[in-house]
Amino acid sequence: MYRKTALLLQFLLSLVVVTPFYSPLNGAELRPAEFAHNWPAWRGPLATGVAPHADPPVEWSETKNVRWKTEIPGVGHSTPIVWGDRIFLTTAVPYGDELEPRFSGAPGAHDNVAVTRRHEFRILAINRANGEIIWSKTLKKELPHEGGHYTASLASNSPVTNGTSVFASFGSRGVFCLDFDGKVRWEKQFGVMNTKHGHGEGSSPVLFGDSLIVNWDHEGESFVVVLDQRTGEQKWKIARNEVTSWATPIVVEHNQQPQVIVCGSDRVRGYDLKNGDVIWECGGLSKNIVASPVAQDGMVFAASSYDTRAMLAIRLDGARGNISDSKNVAWSRATRTPYVPSPLLYGNSVYFLRHYQGILSRVSTESGDDILGSPYRLGSIDNVYASPVAAANRVYVTDLSGTTMIVSHTDEAPKLLGRNRLDENFSASMALVGKDLFLRGKHALYCIADDSKSAGQ
Numbered sequence: 290m291y292r293k294t295a296l297l298l299q300f301l302l303s304l305v306v307v308t309p310f311y312s313p314l315n316g317a318e319l320r321p322a323e324f325a326h327n328w329p330a331w332r333g334p335l336a337t338g339v340a341p342h343a344d345p346p347v348e349w350s351e352t353k354n355v356r357w358k359t360e361i362p363g364v365g366h367s368t369p370i371v372w373g374d375r376i377f378l379t380t381a382v383p384y385g386d387e388l389e390p391r392f393s394g395a396p397g398a399h400d401n402v403a404v405t406r407r408h409e410f411r412i413l414a415i416n417r418a419n420g421e422i423i424w425s426k427t428l429k430k431e432l433p434h435e436g437g438h439y440t441a442s443l444a445s446n447s448p449v450t451n452g453t454s455v456f457a458s459f460g461s462r463g464v465f466c467l468d469f470d471g472k473v474r475w476e477k478q479f480g481v482m483n484t485k486h487g488h489g490e491g492s493s494p495v496l497f498g499d500s501l502i503v504n505w506d507h508e509g510e511s512f513v514v515v516l517d518q519r520t521g522e523q524k525w526k527i528a529r530n531e532v533t534s535w536a537t538p539i540v541v542e543h544n545q546q547p548q549v550i551v552c553g554s555d556r557v558r559g560y561d562l563k564n565g566d567v568i569w570e571c572g573g574l575s576k577n578i579v580a581s582p583v584a585q586d587g588m589v590f591a592a593s594s595y596d597t598r599a600m601l602a603i604r605l606d607g608a609r610g611n612i613s614d615s616k617n618v619a620w621s622r623a624t625r626t627p628y629v630p631s632p633l634l635y636g637n638s639v640y641f642l643r644h645y646q647g648i649l650s651r652v653s654t655e656s657g658d659d660i661l662g663s664p665y666r667l668g669s670i671d672n673v674y675a676s677p678v679a680a681a682n683r684v685y686v687t688d689l690s691g692t693t694m695i696v697s698h699t700d701e702a703p704k705l706l707g708r709n710r711l712d713e714n715f716s717a718s719m720a721l722v723g724k725d726l727f728l729r730g731k732h733a734l735y736c737i738a739d740d741s742k743s744a745g746q
Contacts, residue, residue: 323452324452325341325342326342326722326723327371327372327373327452327722328340328369328370328371328372328720328721328722328727329370329371329372329449329450329451329452329496330370330447330449330450330493330495330496331367331368331370331447331449331493331537331718332537332539332581332583332631332676332718333678333720333721335585336495336539336540336583336584337583337584337585337633337634337635338583338631338632338633338634338635338676338677338678338679338718339633339634339635339678339679339680340678340679340680340721340722341680342723343680343681343721343722343723343724343725344680344681344723344724345680345681345685345721345724345725345726345737345738346724346726346737346738346739347683347695347706347707347709348707348709349709349711349726349737350709350710350711351711351712354737354738354739355735355736355737356420356725356736356737356738357419357420357735357736358420358733358734358735358736359415359420359421359422359733359734360732360733361378361380361413361729361732361733361734362380362382362411362425363380363381363382363383363408363409363411363444364380364381364442364443364444364731365378365379365380365381365442365443365444365445365717365729366441366442366444366445366491366674366716366717366729367379367380367442367444367445367446367447367448367493367717367729368447368717368718368719368720368729369415369717369720369727369729369734370447370448370449370450370455370720371417371720371722371725371727372450372452373417373452374416374417374418375414375415375416375417375423375469376414376415376416376417376720376727376734377412377413377414377415377448377450377455377457378412378413378415378448378729378734379410379411379412379413379444379446379447379448379457379459380410380411380412380413380444381408381409381410381411381442381443381444381459382408382409382410382411383406383407383408384406384407384408384409384430385406385407386406387405387406388404388405388406388407388432389405390403390404390405391403391404391405391432391434391436392404392436392487393435393436393486393487394487395435395483395484395485395486395487395508396486397485397486398486398487399486400438400439400440401435401436401437401438401439401486401487401488402436402437402438402439402441403436404432404433404434404435404436406432407430407431407432408430408431408432408433408443409427409429409430410427410428410429410430410431410443410444410459410462411425411426411427411428412425412426412428412448412455412457412465412467412471413425413426414455414469414471415734417725417736420734420736424470424471425471426467426471426473428457428459428462428463428465428473428476429459429462429463431462433461434461434481434483435483435484435487435489436487436489437484437487437488437489437490438486438488438489440674440689440716441488441489441491442489442716443459443489444459445489445490445491446458446459446460446490446491446492446493446494447493447537447717447718448493448494449493449494449495449496449501450496451496451518453468453469454466454467454468454469454474454518455467455468455469456494456496456501456518457494458492458493458494458503460482460490460492461480461481461482461490463476463477463478463479464476464477464478464479464494464501464503464516464521466501466518466521474521475520475521476521477516477521477523479503479505479514480509481509482505482507482509483507483508483509484507484508484533485507485508485532485533485577488533490507490535491535491579492504492505492506492534492535492536492537492538493537495537495538495539495540495549496518497540497547497549497562498547499517499518499519500515500516500517500518500524500562501515501516501517501518502514502515502538502540502549502562503515503516504534504536504537504538504551506529506531506532506533506534506536506553506578507532507533508532508533510528511528511529511530511531511532512526512527512528512529513526513527513529513538513549513551513560513565514526514527515549515562515565525564525565526565527560527565527567529551529553529558530555531553531554531555531556532554532576533554534551534552534553534554534578534579535578535579536551536552536553536578536579536580536581536582536631537581538550538551538581539581539582539583539584539589540562541559541584541589541605543587543605543606544606546561546562546568547561547562547563548560548561548562548568548605549561549562550582550584550589550591552574552578552580552581552582552591552593553574553578554574554575554576554577554578555572556570556571556572557570557571557572557573557574557582557589557591557601557603558570558571559589559605559608568608568609569603569605569608569609569610569611569612569617570610570611570612570613571591571601571603571611571612571613571617571618572611572613573597573599573601573613573618573621574591574592574593574597574599574601575593575594575595575596575597575598575599575628576595576596576597577593577595577596577628578593579593579628579629580592580593580594580627580628580629580630580631580632580641580676581631582631582632583631583632583633583634583639584634585634585654586654587604587605587606588602588603588604588605588619588654589601589602589603589605590602590603590632590634590639590654591603592626592627592631592632592641593626593627593628594626594627594628594643594644595628597623598623598624598625598626599621599622599623599626600621600622600623600626600632600639600641600652600657601618601621602618602619602620602621602654602657603617603618603619604616604617604618604619605617619657620656620657621657622652622657625641625643625648625650625664626641626643626644627641627642627643627644627645628644628645629644629645629673629674630642630645630673630674630675630676630677631676632676633676633677633678633679633684634654635679635684635698636698637653637654637655638651638652638653638654638660638698639651639652639653639654640677640679640684641677642673642677642686643664645672645673645674646671646672646673647666647667647668647669647670647671647673647686647688647694648664648665648666648667649663649664649665649666649667649677649684649686649696649703650663650664650665651663651665651703661700661701661702661703662702662703663703665696665703667686667694667696668694668705668708669692670686670688670692670694671688671689671690672688672689672690673686673687673688673689674689674715674716675687675688675715675716675717675718675719676718678718678719678720678721679698680721682697682698682699683695683696683697683698683706684696684697684698684703685719685721685726687715687718687719687728688715689714689715689716690710690714691710691711691712691713691714691715691730692708692709692710693707693708693709693710693711693719693728694707694708695707695708695709711728711730711735713728713730713731713732713733713735714730714731715728715729715730715731716731717729717730724738724739725737725738726738
């Protein structure tokens, strides 16, 4: 009964949150089902971390259920996105002579990597069936002005696709739209981002209908900008009273009004997608925002850690103006909240990791109370920078050392279903499509699939 209910909820959500996109090539409407069966963005087709139609493996190693493993030039922490028979991912490839080390001059800079090489900022298209690189497009070549935290990369922003175009943000290097053959359709430059402590950039662009949304929070003049995804023309740009955040926006359609919801160190805000007007705002999060929000059924769940542990459940019905101390905050909690990994929203549960450690909480979307054996300790797993994902009543959590823990998602206490290890370091979040699972490591991209199944099933 629970499984049927959970699947029904995910199906309904795909109809409510994911609106049809329109092809810039022929004007044909793309059905929501096409998105639900792919992994078109960092947090998947529902922007929740869930693949509603996937059924990936629970066992793998370097010698088992690896359909292919492809070496990726350069370094990047962006999640691969998948559409049909193609995978897209971004990377930053150093080239040229070693230069005098260039350190960030940002106030409070610490634990940063010096820039010593120029870089090519590339997007790659990869054949899903065999892992061959179809094309590699260099979008920018330059010496970066800052290198970022030692756990970060110069290609941490994940791309996004609508099935006919692919969009990539390299932040200070620009925002780009390409067709599936690697031809650049348009590009936009917004200047240089100066990030808090010089720790680097990471917010990913978001698609909704004919709009591409970019969050540009940094130590200078912050803003949210919405572009026409077909032409790159600016629809609107709204200044934000914010400093650096690394969170990716989400778009929620509530009462037939699409809202751009962006977490920030000062406020979580909901903007009218039509014109950028602030519909509502809510304080209470940390001064260091990394985790992105999730939403369903008229509720938004936003979380932070670092200096302030907080998770807020915001009810959109009637949300207007400053709702910080209003009944629109349905519940809040201040224990075991996430810092780097974003929450996972699965059925009537919100899953999240404590800071970026191996303690998994599962709370009720209705009350915020721990349910079903929460918190759950994931054994030896630790240092989790990738966000948890889910499919087929299973939750997948991957840590930096290459270990993935899989636990059950049922109406009983969680059970360990698998512990798998690869010889890589993983910061990028997993992508789940059909019977396939894609893991992007420091050096290689893996396709994990049952050896007895064919790609795409």
